[in-house]
Amino acid sequence: MIEDVRSTAPATGVxxxxxxxxxxxxxxxxxxxxxxxxxALPLGLTAVIGLAFGGNQNGNVSLPPIGVAVLDxxxxxxxxxxxxxxxxxxxxxxxxxFDVRAVGSEDEAWRGMREGEISAMLExxxxxxxxxxxxxxxxxxxxxxxxxxxxPEIVEQVIGVGVVLLSEATTHLAGPLDxxxxxxxxxxxxxxxxxxxxxSAAWSEELRRFEKWVFPxxxxxxxxxxxxxxxxxxxxxxxxxxxxxLPGIAFLGLLFLAAAGHRDxxxxxxxxxxxxxxxxxxGVDALLASKFASASAIAAIGLLLLLGSGAIIxxxxxxxxxxxxxxxxxxxxxxxxxxxxxxxxxRTERQAETLAPILILSVSFVGGSMIPLSELPGFARxxxxxxxxxxxxxxxxxxxxxxxxWLGVLKHAGVLTGFGLSGMALGxxxxxxxxxxxx
Amino acid sequence: xxxxxLVVSHLRKAYGSTIAVDGICFSVDxxxxxxxxxxxxxxxxxxxxxxxxxxxxxxxxxxVSGHDIAAEAIAAKSQIGLxxxxxxxxxxxxxxxxxxxxxxxxxxxxxxLRSRVAELLEKVDLExxxxxxxxxxxxxxxxxxxxxxxxxxxxxxxxxxxxxxGIDPQARFAILDIVxxxxxxxxxxxxxxxxxxxxxxxxxxxxxxxxxxxxxxxxPESLVAMLGEGxxxxxxxxxxxxxIDPLLVTEDGMEIVSSQAGRVLLSIENxxxxxxxxLLSRDEVSVxxxxxxxxxxxxxxxKLTGRQLRx
Ligand SMILES: Nc1ncnc2c1ncn2[C@@H]1O[C@H](COP(=O)(O)OP(=O)(O)OP(=O)(O)O)[C@@H](O)[C@H]1O
Ligand SMILES: [Mg+2]
Numbered sequence: 001m002i003e004d005v006r007s008t009a010p011a012t013g014v015x016x017x018x019x020x021x022x023x024x025x026x027x028x029x030x031x032x033x034x035x036x037x038x039x040a041l042p043l044g045l046t047a048v049i050g051l052a053f054g055g056n057q058n059g060n061v062s063l064p065p066i067g068v069a070v071l072d073x074x075x076x077x078x079x080x081x082x083x084x085x086x087x088x089x090x091x092x093x094x095x096x097x098f099d100v101r102a103v104g105s106e107d108e109a110w111r112g113m114r115e116g117e118i119s120a121m122l123e124x125x126x127x128x129x130x131x132x133x134x135x136x137x138x139x140x141x142x143x144x145x146x147x148x149x150x151x152p153e154i155v156e157q158v159i160g161v162g163v164v165l166l167s168e169a170t171t172h173l174a175g176p177l178d179x180x181x182x183x184x185x186x187x188x189x190x191x192x193x194x195x196x197x198x199x200s201a202a203w204s205e206e207l208r209r210f211e212k213w214v215f216p217x218x219x220x221x222x223x224x225x226x227x228x229x230x231x232x233x234x235x236x237x238x239x240x241x242x243x244x245x246l247p248g249i250a251f252l253g254l255l256f257l258a259a260a261g262h263r264d265x266x267x268x269x270x271x272x273x274x275x276x277x278x279x280x281x282x283g284v285d286a287l288l289a290s291k292f293a294s295a296s297a298i299a300a301i302g303l304l305l306l307l308g309s310g311a312i313i314x315x316x317x318x319x320x321x322x323x324x325x326x327x328x329x330x331x332x333x334x335x336x337x338x339x340x341x342x343x344x345x346x347r348t349e350r351q352a353e354t355l356a357p358i359l360i361l362s363v364s365f366v367g368g369s370m371i372p373l374s375e376l377p378g379f380a381r382x383x384x385x386x387x388x389x390x391x392x393x394x395x396x397x398x399x400x401x402x403x404x405x406w407l408g409v410l411k412h413a414g415v416l417t418g419f420g421l422s423g424m425a426l427g428x429x430x431x432x433x434x435x436x437x438x439x
Numbered sequence: 440x441x442x443x444x445l446v447v448s449h450l451r452k453a454y455g456s457t458i459a460v461d462g463i464c465f466s467v468d469x470x471x472x473x474x475x476x477x478x479x480x481x482x483x484x485x486x487x488x489x490x491x492x493x494x495x496x497x498x499x500x501x502x503v504s505g506h507d508i509a510a511e512a513i514a515a516k517s518q519i520g521l522x523x524x525x526x527x528x529x530x531x532x533x534x535x536x537x538x539x540x541x542x543x544x545x546x547x548x549x550x551x552l553r554s555r556v557a558e559l560l561e562k563v564d565l566e567x568x569x570x571x572x573x574x575x576x577x578x579x580x581x582x583x584x585x586x587x588x589x590x591x592x593x594x595x596x597x598x599x600x601x602x603x604x605g606i607d608p609q610a611r612f613a614i615l616d617i618v619x620x621x622x623x624x625x626x627x628x629x630x631x632x633x634x635x636x637x638x639x640x641x642x643x644x645x646x647x648x649x650x651x652x653x654x655x656x657x658x659p660e661s662l663v664a665m666l667g668e669g670x671x672x673x674x675x676x677x678x679x680x681x682x683i684d685p686l687l688v689t690e691d692g693m694e695i696v697s698s699q700a701g702r703v704l705l706s707i708e709n710x711x712x713x714x715x716x717x718l719l720s721r722d723e724v725s726v727x728x729x730x731x732x733x734x735x736x737x738x739x740x741x742k743l744t745g746r747q748l749r750x
Contacts, residue, residue, distance in 0.1 A: 010517040010546040010592075019543045023529070026540075030572065031531045272527030276588075279491040280544050281516045 016282035020290030261295025319399030337423025344427030450499035474642035520594030545592035
């Protein structure tokens with residue numbers, strides 16, 4: 001017989017998963033760009049937003065509303081909606097509020113700027129709705145108050161983000177919009193087709209490169225009157241601005257990190273290593289489970305780095321370490337499970353890649369990653385608890401505000417873990433079923 | 440006494456109406472190199488995939504050292520070293536990291552893993568590049584590493600699926616040498632190829648496979664002997680399929696091996712060649728080319744399948 005040099009039995013089960021995960025982490029370590037970028041951007045965004053509001057290291061923040069003049073040359077239903085969206089940013093939990101003022105001419109806006117009441121003017125061009133929906137491009141114009149630096153920057157950023165989202169919507173929702181158009185023929189305001197819009201080509205291009213990571217964390221896009229801006233300026237969040245912004249952004253970043261982890265399954269398929277592992281004693285199940293574990297591990301490391309950087313750079317305090325550990329662990333499992341379900345259900349890599357941002361963004365929207373829950377319409381508020389974002393954000397915020405210790409977030413951790421494990425079970429089941437006759 | 444490591448019985452795989460593998464049976468003994476020789480689409484990769492448990496057969500059974508690949512997957516798989524047709528390595532990792540990972544998956548750990556990795560790096564002549572990421576390797580280097588991964592855990596059964604595709608002759612000979620060495624150490628080897636020379640040089644036994652069926656089986660010599668003692672003559676010309684067959688069968692000492700439009704292959708007794716030329720000129724058969732050669736595997740293949748390995 002051939003001498004058996006193995007010191008142990010072949011790796012199966014947990015031992016195999018451990019070795020597979022270790023390999024995945026090693027690969028990330030050797031090709032770290034994607035991961036680093038995923039971490040740098042949420043952090044950068046938090047920094048920009050937080051610092052822009054003069055976040056004094058740990059202090060509570062209460063922000064003045066930013067004056068924005070809107071010169072609506074289009075004067076349509078759509079343009080009204082846009083101005084309203086900007087103006088609707090208020091409420092006790094919104095970190096930023098805009099004081100939107102309709103102006104009749106550019107001069108009026110300039111007067112406001114000179115008096116320091118207006119930080120920027122947004123000009124909505126005439127014929128905007130028509131060209132937006134009719135396949136043309138739209139050039140919004142943003143005029144910044146030359147005597148201010150940071151506030152106009154914020155306005156520009158927020159609107160820039162809106163533009164990217166609009167472009168995204170155009171690309172991804174073309175089909176549904178066509179159908180809506182057919183339905184809405186009787187409505188004059190409804191459009192033929194949505195097209196890409198841009199405020200400024202440069203801004204938009206810049207953002208587009210990072211569009212996965214850019215979301216409007218500081219904007220609340222609900223339509224409401226801006227009358228109560230005096231209230232809004234008096235009540236700020238009761239924790240520091242970074243600790244307030246970061247959890248929502250961090251979880252979004254986490255979802256994209258987890259997506260990168262799951263995408264790797266397709267990569268392994270195309271590299272042939274999928275089959276090689278499947279042919280090893282470990283088998284397909286260990287491989288699939290390892291992808292969930294790797295995605296969780298990468299997400300956990302990412303979240304720790306994000307929160308840790310938040311603490312170092314912004315001086316944020318995250319409260320009870322034990323509670324924090326629970327949230328990081330369960331949040332990562334939830335992110336991996338949720339995204340893994342999507343990747344498991346997708347037929348092709350392209351399908352997954354198309355659906356992932358849509359799913360991640362919409363779940364994050366409803367879950368309060370982008371807009372404080374209090375600003376969402378009632379139905380969204382009742383849906384929010386069905387998203388992992390809601391539980392992670394709520395848990396981290398109550399820890400940061402010292403409203404809870406680890407016992408207080410036990411429920412959050414339990415729900416998140418439940419999200420993750422059920423996503424994993426379903427996702428693996430889907431992959432298994434699809435590759436029923438071998439792999 | 441021979442000891443069968445791999446036993447394949449009535450293995451069949453249908454993809455819808457395509458029968459990729461059609462009920463094949465064979466075995467590979469300890470220390471034996473068996474070649475699965477067939478053209479593109481013959482069913483070689485499908486056979487390998489079923490043997491190592493990647494593809495579930497429509498019918499039939501595979502055992503490795505007595506373990507059923509379906510029922511005792513872990514026991515069976517742990518005996519197998521697979522070298523897939525398409526290179527399967529982690530490009531961003533080094534040769535050492537790749538080998539270590541695949542070794543760890545087979546249960547090697549610690550010192551035994553490290554020394555096995557070092558041994559294999561030397562064997563495939565990659566010690567000098569061991570720490571470089573694989574993405575910087577040439578095609579031949581990747582092929583060698585791909586082979587080394589298959590050997591990492593001293594498999595009892597080595598499955599090689601066209602392991603020399605797309606590399607220069609030197610790297611190819613190196614790979615063939617390593618395979619021979621493994622077999623001498625007792626490993627059972629199943630080697631798929633569409634290259635006659637490789638099969639002829641390397642294999643103790645060859646299975647000729649085409650359209651999912653094994654058409655013949657034997658040592659290279661015994662397969663060639665099927666064509667008899669004489670020579671193999673190929674006649675090419677602008678004739679229809681079967682049009683000159685009646686003419687040829689009238690003569691003693693000639694046997695039609697295969698007949699196609701534009702090409703007829705004959706097995707012919709040594710003395711009968713002049714008679715063939717006479718026959719062709721007498722009947723004014725228009726001929727472009729006649730070649731005479733010793734019987735070889737290629738002729739056997741054409742005789743069995745009616746087509747050439749490479750068209
Ligand atoms: N997953 C599949 N689905 C459908 N048909 C398949 C599948 N895999 C293989 N086939 C078909 O089965 C037949 C045998 O394919 P196989 O890959 O086993 O051939 P091969 O001998 O390895 O060829 P090559 O020399 O090109 O590698 C081909 O007709 C192929 O198209
Ligand atoms: Mg093949």
